[in-house]
Amino acid sequence: MKLRFVLRQTLNNLWRERTPATASVLTIGIALVILISLFEVSISLYRNLNDLKQNMVIEVYLEASRTENDAAGISAQLSDYGTIERIRVISKEAAAEIFEKEFGENIYDILKENPLPVMIEVRLQSEYNHPDYLALFKKQVEALPGVDEVHYRHVLVEKLESLTQAVLISGLAVLIVLVFAMNLLIRNTIKLSVYARRDQIAIMKILGAGNLFIRLPYILEGAFEGLFGGMMAAAGLILAHKFIADSFEAIRFSLSVYKMLWIVTISVGILIGFFVSAAAVGHFVQKIYAKK
Amino acid sequence: MKLRFVLRQTLNNLWRERTPATASVLTIGIALVILISLFEVSISLYRNLNDLKQNMVIEVYLEASRTENDAAGISAQLSDYGTIERIRVISKEAAAEIFEKEFGENIYDILKENPLPVMIEVRLQSEYNHPDYLALFKKQVEALPGVDEVHYRHVLVEKLESLTQAVLISGLAVLIVLVFAMNLLIRNTIKLSVYARRDQIAIMKILGAGNLFIRLPYILEGAFEGLFGGMMAAAGLILAHKFIADSFEAIRFSLSVYKMLWIVTISVGILIGFFVSAAAVGHFVQKIYAKK
């Protein structure tokens, strides 16, 4: 009977105060949208950056006199290191094509001959993709006979390293600020909602009602608002994902992403509503006690 | 006496309900910080993009046989067009240096000679810096004797054009969403604050108090909250500017920027508090009337 009563009261309250409740729902909804899209962007940014880092190419230039056959031999030697993920020999012609692609000029047009050397492209295994090992690798490989120079964008590697960190840290900072702001706003809404019913709370106290009995309707109300806010946010996020997938052909989301969105967004919403209101109600119900 | 009474009541209310009022202040403050920094970022982004666009360089390559003297003659011809802002001749040696800077390779190391032609760098006056005129210019100049080719990053120009637009539009969209969200949250806070004092409002009505008399305390309360929120936001923004100016040597803000920040942020805060609460109170006071 107690629980039934509490539940009935929760629903009554929600209905009777649908305006502030709606605002609460919207607050939670908007906050969740920002929160979760921020999370997603961070994750995908991190992944992209990581991918970029993983795919870093080391260019081994052979001496001008060497042929592709020499390159095959050197490749075999490099493979023996056991730190290499992928290896590819690039002929003079392929190099010329790459040159044209990169600089927009045909090397034959400029120079009437192809001065570019044979090159070996190396990709390291991710665990070795680290500035220290790269420096060692360069030194070792340059010592090999037939190798002219080893190039890698070490500046880029370090920059990527620090950029990834920066993104994660600033993402986290924004997240903290947002969580703080959201907490504040929801607390405030719930606090005022309790405040509006202080007479009722004072009366229940004077009848000897326990803390849980008094607080539960508000806590459940918060949880319901979280539920609705989460549903709203999930719907919004899914629409946004569909829109993005439609607009950019390169981006596709799997069905499981959509499912995860529903589940995560809604349960995060409920949890937020529940705990924030539990904290706010406790704090505030105490205050009413002190006042009367 | 009436105004004095209203003012006293406003301050009383603010003090008696300092918890929700503080939350309102924080809401306004946070929203203002986001709003104004977004505004600033948009503005500076727009400016930077525009700068980039303005400073677009057209490269006029002479035929390989031409010397710097020929270049001077052609420069004089180009100047006569009246559409040119700045013009500069780049010698073979200067071009080699640029090549090294851009591609990280010494051209003499690769080729043992300098195949680069003499070049004229042209900057157009901003009003001519437009895809259509650029195409015309390219055609005209390439027809001149001694000129081999005219290069400009026309793709880049168009991309910049659309990027600038995209930034402005998406900035505006974020702005609209934010203003909407802020309005909602402040309205909600004020609404609940009115709600908490509905007994008082109902009593004043039954004593025949006019609308303005009943509403003014809440409206002024909103304005005060806007004032405090604005002060908070201004302080936060100025600290942020100082921090940025300290961290990045390239960025400096003039004193007038700081003054503007104070004035704009605080007055926007007051206006927001005033109008949002005026709207919310009106709406809500009506409701109390309907209920009783």
Next chain:
Amino acid sequence: MQGSTRDRKPNTCDYAMIRFSQVTVNYGYVPGALKDINLQLHKGDFTLLLGPTGSGKSTLLRLIYMDILPSAGLVTVDRWNSARISPRQINLLRRNIGVVFQDFRLIENMTVFDNVALPLVIEGYRRKYIRQVTQALLDEVNMLAAADQPASTLSLGEKQRVAIARAMAKDPLIVIADEPTGNLDREASQNVLNLLERFNRHGTSILMATHDYELIKETPYRRIYMENGEIRQPDSSINVGKERIIMMNRDV
């Protein structure tokens, strides 16, 4: 009384200041809270409204200060009538009526002084005048010592006296008192009645709902008996017999 220090509206003719014509009130849950009421109250009258709990006394009074409008029929008060009155005119009307509510309706977080001063502040009087009138009134109801306390700290009897002071503040055309002695003891009740009578002698009409037959049993005023939302034989006889009262209360 402070009547002398203030402009008295000229006590003109003996017209029907308040007129109910076939008034019916239906609340959502309670149809027929008032049924086909016809009633005239004249300027300067002192009228008593009697009847058991739930008979519609408060409802009838609420119609006068237009807190509710009739579901059918017409209520006319002074120059206003319920069929076409704008919200702004309702405010004006209310400023000319002093109401002692059955549940006081003091603003709990305001001081006693501010509560009593409120109708004068609303009217826009000057500060000095407001202070003077308010203090005189608080003195009259014996609450001057508590002037600076918030209303929430008063005992119920004290609240009732403050509510009476507030109703008197504007020297109104008519004072409506809904059970103004419900929380007062015998002597305090008698004081309130005397206060109202004094006002009445200065020309203010009084309409007072009460259960306190003991208090009014020797007064010569017109009595209106209500029962079940209807007026039972409007009666201006001077005495009310014991059996009469018991008949009225048989529902409880």
Next chain:
Amino acid sequence: MQGSTRDRKPNTCDYAMIRFSQVTVNYGYVPGALKDINLQLHKGDFTLLLGPTGSGKSTLLRLIYMDILPSAGLVTVDRWNSARISPRQINLLRRNIGVVFQDFRLIENMTVFDNVALPLVIEGYRRKYIRQVTQALLDEVNMLAAADQPASTLSLGEKQRVAIARAMAKDPLIVIADEPTGNLDREASQNVLNLLERFNRHGTSILMATHDYELIKETPYRRIYMENGEIRQPDSSINVGKERIIMMNRDV
């Protein structure tokens, strides 16, 4: 009464159920709202608390259900005492006391039924039992027809009757009634008194504050007179003379 359908706490010995020892209460604005009160109420007593407005009757009653704690001195109620009682114990204490508040304190947006059922719901009774008891009580106070109305739609007299029903709901050890007839007419008041008397005969102690000397003048119960925060000669004589009452009220 529904007393028969429910477990009666065994009506054991005649110990002092409520004991005030040198109790003083200072409110922020009003020092000495109660001054050095000594008082004992025994199990099964029917006690009347009399005194003019603001004399401290409600304050004394609030001490019993520990809505306030004494500024000095000790209040003992059954097995609890004010010096060391936890919030949880205060809840327990309150569940054993039925209070009719002077201002009713009904939850306005709940139905009449829910208001009366609330103490039983808090206690955790089963649904069927709650319905049965609540309906019996509403019938007793003649409010069964309004069971499904929100409390906000009641007349004040009706609210008072609902408040009484709520106080009785848990068949409490003691019922504290603060002016339970303030908004009722003569016969309804008599009904309330009879109701309280019936409860008292079943073993419930009653402590009732009232101004209604007419109502209680022929009752044989112990009377406590308060004035200015003090008890004036605790008196258990059967009759109270007219001059006595007037003396008590001279302050108003």
